[in-house]
Amino acid sequence: xxxxxxxxxxxxxxxxxxxxxxxxxxGGALLGxxxxxxxxxxxxTEPEILGPFYRFGAPxxxxxxxxxxxxxxxxxxxxVFSSDCHSPLRGxxxxxxxxxxxxxxxxxxxGNFTEAxxxxxxxxxxxxxxxxxxxxxxxxxxxxxPPNLPGLEKYAGMMRPAHIHFRVMESLHIPLxxxxxxxxxxxxxxxxxxDHKPSLAIALEQDGKxxxxxxxxxxxRGF
Numbered sequence: 463x464x465x466x467x468x469x470x471x472x473x474x475x476x477x478x479x480x481x482x483x484x485x486x487x488x489g490g491a492l493l494g495x496x497x498x499x500x501x502x503x504x505x506x507t508e509p510e511i512l513g514p515f516y517r518f519g520a521p522x523x524x525x526x527x528x529x530x531x532x533x534x535x536x537x538x539x540x541x542v543f544s545s546d547c548h549s550p551l552r553g554x555x556x557x558x559x560x561x562x563x564x565x566x567x568x569x570x571x572x573g574n575f576t577e578a579x580x581x582x583x584x585x586x587x588x589x590x591x592x593x594x595x596x597x598x599x600x601x602x603x604x605x606x607x608p609p610n611l612p613g614l615e616k617y618a619g620m621m622r623p624a625h626i627h628f629r630v631m632e633s634l635h636i637p638l639x640x641x642x643x644x645x646x647x648x649x650x651x652x653x654x655x656x657d658h659k660p661s662l663a664i665a666l667e668q669d670g671k672x673x674x675x676x677x678x679x680x681x682x683r684g685f
Contacts, residue, residue: 504547507679508659510641513627514572514611520557520584526599527583533563533600536666538642540677541593542630547680550593554681557629558597559584565605572608601673602626604649623649623656628679635681642677 527533542554560583561567568582583602589595602624609618623643631637643656643663650656650663666673 504545505661505680506545506682507630507638507640508661509639510627510655510659510662512629512639513641514608514614515561515567515569516559516575516627516629517569517577517581517584518575520559520581520586522587523585524587524595524597526558526560526585526597531562531583531600533603535672536599536601537672537674538597538599538626538677539674540595540679542589542595542632542679542681543593544635545680545683551589551632551635551681552591552593554589554593554630554632554635555586556589556595557584557586558626560599560602560626561605563600563603565603572611599626601644604647617654620652620654621649623647623653625656630679630681632681634683634685636684638679638681640679644675 527535542551542556543549544551559567562583568584569577569579571577583599585597587595587597604621604624607614607617607620607622609615611618624647625644626642627639628642629637629639641655641662643650645663645665647656647663656662664675664677666675
């Protein structure tokens with residue numbers, strides 16, 4: 463008789479444990495508790511400084527670097543989302559600019575946003591119906607902060623990690639200016655901007671001769 467009771471007791475105990483765990487999970491979901499929080503954290507993309515090398519009026523294009531551009535090929539993909547991290551934003555406008563593989567921009571006049579000259583490694587693009595974008599370029603080089611930049615004098619000579627600048631706009635959302643960094647860059651730890659915003663650094667995967675990365679962007683609602 464005792465042997466007959468063992469399976470029943472074990473089954474009842476297992477059933478109670480299952481119901482208890484189920485109740486906790488349901489309660490956590492109803493109360494907004496931590497049960498699902500770890501997997502569903504939604505954060506706005508952090509802003510960054512515009513930097514002194516922005517120029518207004520970059521042409522419409524997603525291929526920033528032509529086939530003759532020196533440097534390691536880089537393809538960035540991503541989706542622009544609304545503040546719920548779920549709703550993709552169709553037609554969001556993205557401006558992007560960067561240094562070349564040697565760490566040089568296409569302008570020798572930092573802060574002259576309307577300089578009239580050829581745009582190089584700069585572009586403006588829009589997200590598709592699913593909020594997605596693709597950028598074809600090369601890995602940007604690192605460079606020291608130039609001297610005598612207004613407001614940045616104390617950082618002169620400091621080596622900046624490799625980065626790409628983004629400005630993202632959509633009619634019902636607050637415009638975002640930010641920078642994209644790359645995990646593993648040793649200069650992130652000493653950079654006064656990148657060091658405090660690890661969410662802006664992405665991992666890259668090697669795909670033959672191309673490095674690929676994903677940078678999703680979340681905008682704050684403006685209304």
